[in-house]
Amino acid sequence: MVRVIFLGPPGSGKGTQAGKLAQSWNIPHISTGEILRSAVKNQTDLGQKAQSYMDRGELVPDQLVIDLVAERLTQSDAQQGWLLDGFPRNIPQAEKLDQMLDQLRQPCDRVILLDAVDEVVINRLLGRAVKENRQDDQEETIRRRLEVYREQTTPLIEFYNASHKLRKVDGDQALEAVTAALQQAIET
Ligand code: AMP
Numbered sequence: 001m002v003r004v005i006f007l008g009p010p011g012s013g014k015g016t017q018a019g020k021l022a023q024s025w026n027i028p029h030i031s032t033g034e035i036l037r038s039a040v041k042n043q044t045d046l047g048q049k050a051q052s053y054m055d056r057g058e059l060v061p062d063q064l065v066i067d068l069v070a071e072r073l074t075q076s077d078a079q080q081g082w083l084l085d086g087f088p089r090n091i092p093q094a095e096k097l098d099q100m101l102d103q104l105r106q107p108c109d110r111v112i113l114l115d116a117v118d119e120v121v122i123n124r125l126l127g128r129a130v131k132e133n134r135q136d137d138q139e140e141t142i143r144r145r146l147e148v149y150r151e152q153t154t155p156l157i158e159f160y161n162a163s164h165k166l167r168k169v170d171g172d173q174a175l176e177a178v179t180a181a182l183q184q185a186i187e188t
Contacts, residue, residue, distance in 0.1 A: 002027065003106060004186055005097075006085045007156055008114035009149045010142070011121035011128075012171040017114065017182055018085040027081040030072050032065050032089075037134075055135050057144035059089055059152065066096050073104060090152040094159055110186050111160040114178070116171035118146060 002025055008014045015031055022029035036054060039047030046068065050060040069087050072078060088094040101107055116124075122142060129137030136145065160166040167185040171178055 001081045002083075002110075002186065003081050003101075003108045004083050005088070005108055005111045005160075006083065006114060007111060007153065007160075008171060009116060009118075009121050009153075010145045011125040012114045012116040013124070013175070013178060014085050014114050014171075016175070017178055018083050020179060021182060021186070022083040025081065025083075027083060028072075028075075028077050029083050029085060030069070030078070030087070031085040032069065032087040033085075035068055035072070036060065036065075055141070057136055057141040057148060059148060062090070062092050062096070065089075066093060069097070070100055073100065073106065088156060091155055091159060094156055108165065111163075111166045112182060112185060113157060113166060113168045114171040114182070115168060120172050121146065 004021075006014045006018050015033070018031065019029050036047070036050045040051045040054065041047070046064060049064060053060040065087055069084070073082065088097050122139075125137050125142045126139065128134060129142075135141075157166065169178065169181045169185050173181070
């Protein structure tokens with residue numbers, strides 16, 4: 001049983017690593033970005049509300065993601081642990097998540113900061129733009145997403161450092177080395 005929050009800039013490899021680890025621990029990988037992309041693809045109510053923000057590289061309004069996470073965490077597969085990827089993205093979301101987890105009696109065990117330098121991140125994202133044809137992986141949007149990360153998400157590092165749950169892992173290494181470092185940071 002493990003409950004982990006993954007922080008890190010877009011392109012740090014968070015999604016890939018979170019997917020691998022969640023699979024090996026048999027817990028759900030909850031990626032708000034993935035849930036939102038699928039909502040956009042299916043043109044659901046949520047997707048229609050979120051799309052323009054995502055295309056511009058902005059955060060979608062807090063209440064939309066808070067509601068979707070609240071719903072996801074009460075599903076039965078999430079009772080044995082979870083790996084949250086891409087949420088929270090700012091202080092109001094983190095405060096709300098704290099309240100939610102208190103109410104659900106699901107305290108988070110670890111917060112992982114998967115860090116990577118801008119150069120690595122931008123190159124990875126540009127590569128992904130070609131491979132996966134993601135609307136928000138165009139260069140200008142990538143720069144905006146990095147700015148948004150710096151302005152709105154990095155304050156969470158201090159927020160979680162205060163609770164002594166934060167561990168930092170270097171995402172510039174090769175994929176397998178990052179996985180091993182993450183495993184160690186989470187399991188010990
Ligand atoms: P990601 O796949 O995590 O990089 O997310 C892709 C896009 O989805 C982001 O650029 C945001 O527009 C939106 N998004 C994902 N998670 C959140 C969140 N927690 N709060 C607001 N917007 C989000």
